[in-house]
Amino acid sequence: MRLSKASLVKILCFLFVISSTKAGSIDIINRCPFVVWAAAYPGGGMRLSPGESWPLRVDGDKPGRIWARTNCVFNESGHGKCETGDCGGVLHCQNGGKSPATLAEYRLGEANKSGPAFYDISLVDGFNVPMEFSPTSPQCTRSLTCAANINDDCPTEWKVPGGCINPCVQGGCGRPANYTRFFKDRCPDAYSFGLDDRSSTFTCPGGTDYKVVFCPNDILQARIHIHNNCSYTVWAAANPEGGRQLNQGDTWTLNVISQKKGRIWGRTDCKFDGNGQNGTCESGDCDGLLQCQADGRAPYTFAEYTFRRNSTDSYSIWLVNGFNIPMEFRPTSDGCRSIQCTADINGPCPMELRDPGGCNSPCTVFRNDQFCCKQEICEPTSYSKFFKDLCPDAYSYQYDDSTSLFSCPNGNDYDITFCP
Ligand SMILES: *[C@@H]1O[C@H](CO)[C@@H](O)[C@H](O)[C@H]1NC(C)=O
Ligand SMILES: *[C@@H]1O[C@H](CO)[C@@H](O)[C@H](O)[C@H]1NC(C)=O
Ligand SMILES: *[C@@H]1O[C@H](CO)[C@@H](O)[C@H](O)[C@H]1NC(C)=O
Ligand SMILES: *[C@@H]1O[C@H](CO)[C@@H](O)[C@H](O)[C@H]1NC(C)=O
Ligand SMILES: *[C@@H]1O[C@H](CO)[C@@H](O)[C@H](O)[C@H]1NC(C)=O
Ligand SMILES: *[C@@H]1O[C@H](CO)[C@@H](O)[C@H](O)[C@H]1NC(C)=O
Secondary structure, rough: OOOOOOHHHHHHHHHHHHHHHHEEEEEEEEEEOOOOOEEEOOOEEEEOOOEEEEEEEEEOOOOOOEEEEEOEEEEOOOOEOOOOOOOOEEOOOOHHHHOOOOOEEEEEOOOOOOOOOEEEEOOOOOOOOOOEEEEEOOOOOEEEEOOOOOHOOOOOHEEEEEEEEHHHHHOOOOOOOOHHHHHHHHEEEEEEEEOHHHOOEEOOOOOOOOOOOOOOOOOEEEEEEEEOOOOEEEEEEEEEOOOEEEEOOOOEEEEOOOEEEEEEEEEOOOOOOOOOOOOOOOEOOOOOOOOOOOOOOOOOOOOOOOOOOOOOOEEEOEOEEOOOOOOEEEEEEOOOOOEEEEEEEEOOOOOOEEEEEEEEOOOHHHOOOOOOOOOOOOOHHHHHHHHHHHOOOOOOOOOOOOOOOEEOOOOOOOEEOOOO
């Protein structure tokens, strides 16, 4: 049978109407200052950087659960493992996750239909990441939160890497026990044992939409857009936050959440395996990882920021680890100064500081206290003056604050450009 375009459109619209009456939506938002691998059963899974979200369509009829997985490594085909919440070693979950994991549980129901609809947060499987589970439609307003610092308070015998076990998983979770108080005191909105219904199950009319927020109390401080305007590929690096390959013209946006201080730089001539590991870079390398977990290896130009909520941000460019790539650091607010280091430093670089990756720092090359500012009072040197003359906005030695530290009211976004 051949279908005309018009009848195809009609059929598709009809199918859409059917499916839209049966589905609700849950926006899954990561506000943690670290990456989480969101999981939904049914639904699958998704890696969420800080500030990212995953709009999940769910079938109103079926019960489901959502949780966060932490410290995961997956290969290109989505196989790997997670420290908490792992679901059989796959990115796209086909069943529930491993304890401990904070769970959002639901059955959303359908608009104008009776039948059990509910939503709750459960700690019956323990706790890994703080969570909020809230309706977003106006007809329902009861927001559930479990944001206490349960991992830090967790008694040693229940502590595991990344989470806190609920001991009921060993002895049956049907009844309250002395240990359920530990969870209930900290998260009164959440289930602490299996029959904890009265205080922990909530209902909204069918057809209500929801959001699940991981780390609801963490706050977005600013966005930093990192652009590569160089004619070559740069592997951007950020500690904390990780790293990303940026081809010419690419941009990587960092959502800086709660954490206040960080460093950003560019790496050149990198090679990594398919997992972003076992690599090397000619400059700026961070232990051979695409996703940096520490600062880089000199030489590299770097930017540093400190964001202070309701106060001032400070930002700077540094040459104390040498120079590899020209850089600009620009607040988006008109009143704040844009700073840069764009001079050709590699060309006139003193012979003894020359390095395949750029112009190295005298501290890295000579390892003496004066160049490394290990003395109490550290003065400019002929080397620091060489860097300062070419890039007056940048730190040329540790205590170069008066000409190199800039500030701007908090609440701005920032652009960092390689080869501005
Ligand atoms: C990913 O890992 C799984 C399980 O170890 C393996 O079967 C698969 O071949 C791997 N895929 C890739 C692309 O490396
Ligand atoms: C639900 O009922 C209300 C009023 O009874 C009506 O306005 C609305 O269109 C109905 N919604 C659906 C999806 O049937
Ligand atoms: C709970 O009770 C068990 C056995 O009665 C006891 O060993 C344990 O210390 C108690 N835990 C708490 C947190 O009170
Ligand atoms: C890195 O390479 C070594 C040797 O080739 C290998 O044994 C190791 O498993 C690799 N590590 C990762 C994380 O792929
Ligand atoms: C910042 O200001 C907001 C609104 O003006 C206020 O709600 C918040 O408590 C303040 N935060 C701090 C850390 O002072
Ligand atoms: C990128 O570089 C070109 C010159 O190569 C320059 O004209 C342009 O302004 C730069 N763009 C940014 C965003 O700095």
